Amino acid sequence: MNWDTYDTWTVVVGILCAVACALPGCFLVLRKMSMMGDAISHAVLPGLAVAFMITGARASVSMFIGAVIAGILTAVFTQWISKFGNVDRGAAMGIVFTTLFAIGLILIRRAADHVDLDPGCVLYGAIEMTPWDTVGLGGYQIPRAVLVVGSVLVINLVIVCLLFKEFRLSAFDPDLAETLGFSSNFLHYLLMTMVAITTVAAFEAVGSIIVIAMLIVPPATALLLTRRLVPMVIVAVITASAAAVLGHMSALTVPQWLGYKSTTTSGMMAAASGLLFALAWIFSPSEGIIQKMLHRKRNLLEFGITDGEEPDRVQENENL
Amino acid sequence: MDSTFVDTPPTSQGGVPDSRPEHPPEIPLAIHDLTVAYHRKPVLWDVELNIPEGKLVGIVGPNGAGKSTLLKACLDLVPITSGWAHVYGKSYKKHRHLVGYVPQRESVDWDFPVSALDVVAMGTYRHIGWFRRVGKKQKEAARDALEQVGIGHLADRQISQLSGGQQQRVFLARALVQDAQLYLMDEPFAAVDAATEQAIVALLRELNARGKTVLVVHHDLATVSKYFDWLVLLNMRVVASGPTEETFTRENLQKTYGGKLDLLEDAAEALRHVV
Numbered sequence: 001m002n003w004d005t006y007d008t009w010t011v012v013v014g015i016l017c018a019v020a021c022a023l024p025g026c027f028l029v030l031r032k033m034s035m036m037g038d039a040i041s042h043a044v045l046p047g048l049a050v051a052f053m054i055t056g057a058r059a060s061v062s063m064f065i066g067a068v069i070a071g072i073l074t075a076v077f078t079q080w081i082s083k084f085g086n087v088d089r090g091a092a093m094g095i096v097f098t099t100l101f102a103i104g105l106i107l108i109r110r111a112a113d114h115v116d117l118d119p120g121c122v123l124y125g126a127i128e129m130t131p132w133d134t135v136g137l138g139g140y141q142i143p144r145a146v147l148v149v150g151s152v153l154v155i156n157l158v159i160v161c162l163l164f165k166e167f168r169l170s171a172f173d174p175d176l177a178e179t180l181g182f183s184s185n186f187l188h189y190l191l192m193t194m195v196a197i198t199t200v201a202a203f204e205a206v207g208s209i210i211v212i213a214m215l216i217v218p219p220a221t222a223l224l225l226t227r228r229l230v231p232m233v234i235v236a237v238i239t240a241s242a243a244a245v246l247g248h249m250s251a252l253t254v255p256q257w258l259g260y261k262s263t264t265t266s267g268m269m270a271a272a273s274g275l276l277f278a279l280a281w282i283f284s285p286s287e288g289i290i291q292k293m294l295h296r297k298r299n300l301l302e303f304g305i306t307d308g309e310e311p312d313r314v315q316e317n318e319n320l
Numbered sequence: 321m322d323s324t325f326v327d328t329p330p331t332s333q334g335g336v337p338d339s340r341p342e343h344p345p346e347i348p349l350a351i352h353d354l355t356v357a358y359h360r361k362p363v364l365w366d367v368e369l370n371i372p373e374g375k376l377v378g379i380v381g382p383n384g385a386g387k388s389t390l391l392k393a394c395l396d397l398v399p400i401t402s403g404w405a406h407v408y409g410k411s412y413k414k415h416r417h418l419v420g421y422v423p424q425r426e427s428v429d430w431d432f433p434v435s436a437l438d439v440v441a442m443g444t445y446r447h448i449g450w451f452r453r454v455g456k457k458q459k460e461a462a463r464d465a466l467e468q469v470g471i472g473h474l475a476d477r478q479i480s481q482l483s484g485g486q487q488q489r490v491f492l493a494r495a496l497v498q499d500a501q502l503y504l505m506d507e508p509f510a511a512v513d514a515a516t517e518q519a520i521v522a523l524l525r526e527l528n529a530r531g532k533t534v535l536v537v538h539h540d541l542a543t544v545s546k547y548f549d550w551l552v553l554l555n556m557r558v559v560a561s562g563p564t565e566e567t568f569t570r571e572n573l574q575k576t577y578g579g580k581l582d583l584l585e586d587a588a589e590a591l592r593h594v595v
Contacts, residue, residue, distance in 0.1 A: 030433070064354070080389075137379060138326060161452050163451070164453075165448070165449075165452075165453060166445075166450065168434065168438075168442075169442050169445055171432070172428055172429070172434060172439070172442070173393075173428050173431045173442070175395075175397055175421070175423055175425070175427065176421065176423065176442060176494075178395075178396070178397055179339060179395050179396075179397065179419070179421050180416070180445050180446040181416055181446055182445065184451070190349065204433060224435065226433065227433045227478040227480070228433050228434070228435065228478070229433045229434060229438075232433050249569070
């Protein structure tokens with residue numbers, strides 16, 4: 001394996017993206033709104049394109065703002081359609097984000113005639129290219145992506161730390177949150193804004209599809225390994241970082257075993273998080289399939305219970 | 321649990337004339353002309369209701385009668401089409417600290433990664449306010465409340481590892497730490513074991529003895545007269561409301577449950593307990 005500074009920076013960008021995504025991702029998963037991350041990450045596209053067409057510059061602040069607005073609009077439109085159209089939220093999401101994504105693709109094709117906004121990059125990002133685009137900071141040359149994603153990570157971290165209790169409450173019991181005076185709506189849109197900002201920041205590095213893997217897979221893995229919220233967030237962050245490192249390393253090495261040159265890092269990072277999820281699913285001490293098989297066998301031997309019912313619950317039913 | 325009733329609202333004794341004489345100004349819950357509709361279909365229609373202080377109130381009615389919606393409308397959780405619901409003479413927003421809510425057990429995901437203690441501590445969040453963390457004092461109060469509902473030893477269990485009855489007790493403990501004056505409970509007796517039912521009844525009586533007003537959405541007609549001293553019969557409108565011995569009659573039940581014969585059988589069975 002040929003490792004140089006660029007590889008290190010690539011991994012750094014990967015870790016920053018993955019961790020920045022995992023933080024809001026935990027609450028998306030717990031609110032059973034995982035696909036909202038998917039919807040928002042796709043729907044930021046027309047925002048990017050429109051802002052680009054207006055300002056004519058790539059990677060500008062206005063592009064960032066345009067994309068974030070588009071992302072938040074997705075959440076708003078979804079809410080409206082499911083409320084006034086009397087359709088299920090999943091269906092409403094499907095209507096909104098496919099429409100916005102399609103508009104975005106059309107706009108980009110129109111713009112791509114004279115500039116380089118490549119649909120391929122839009123989908124998978126170009127994380128290997130990020131170390132070349134540097135800015136000077138205190139005498140050092142630091143990749144711009146590190147600064148952008150790094151600042152979003154800091155914002156996410158601050159919000160999650162400050163509002164941890166509120167997010168936990170409104171994810172668990174939104175009605176109670178409302179009756180206690182913590183506006184569920186406000187917290188919902190704050191989370192949506194975090195997701196929008198994060199996906200936009202991570203967009204250049206990992207594109208609009210791979211970012212979903214970073215939002216959802218590490219939190220889902222963590223949920224298999226722990227049954228407490230704080231450990232869940234920490235495990236999600238660790239899994240996300242591990243997947244980023246593993247992803248880049250395997251992007252460099254795995255294809256060579258098969259006689260090819262290296263492959264795309266962002267794709268391998270997503271594959272690595274998938275692999276970690278599979279491992280957790282098989283070996284988790286509480287939720288893993290091995291553990292469950294052992295449990296069933298033990299129940300069968302000790303209590304003659306075959307349907308997987310908990311012995312203490314059976315006892316309680318007898319009291320009735 | 322340490323419970324000092326400093327925030328008891330003043331009750332008017334002078335009989336001050338009010339512009340709406342049909343609703344005494346500072347009763348726990350006054351509902352006037354309340355209509356709630358989902359997608360243009362009314363769920364509650366012209367509900368008029370006064371709940372006096374210190375009563376243990378049961379709300380009964382057939383499925384779809386709007387019982388849960390009535391509670392949610394009082395808590396600003398569903399949009400009100402017309403009319404109002406006042407808590408101690410003010411809108412809910414102004415008096416939310418006086419109200420404790422126990423939602424239906426199925427309304428939340430019990431696989432959520434929190435412990436029983438975490439859930440109970442949520443009842444103290446209004447006190448804590450935005451941004452600040454759950455402190456030692458709040459955790460102490462939560463532990464006491466769990467002790468009070470008889471599952472103190474399960475405080476650190478993840479909530480999916482609790483039985484249905486234990487989960488219901490967690491919800492009750494969460495309402496207890498809110499230290500409210502008026503409690504609104506949505507089907508606390510639904511699908512709990514006999515021991516839990518008895519524990520809940522004991523708790524309701526104790527709250528009542530401490531001067532709290534408790535509203536309970538109930539489904540078991542057989543136990544109505546045993547548990548509640550005030551009864552509201554609801555089927556989109558209020559059929560009857562008043563002391564249980566006056567309102568729990570065959571005629572009222574017939575009006576509430578309409579042609580649902582099997583339910584009427586139940587009602588007849590229940591009435592046999594009364595007479």
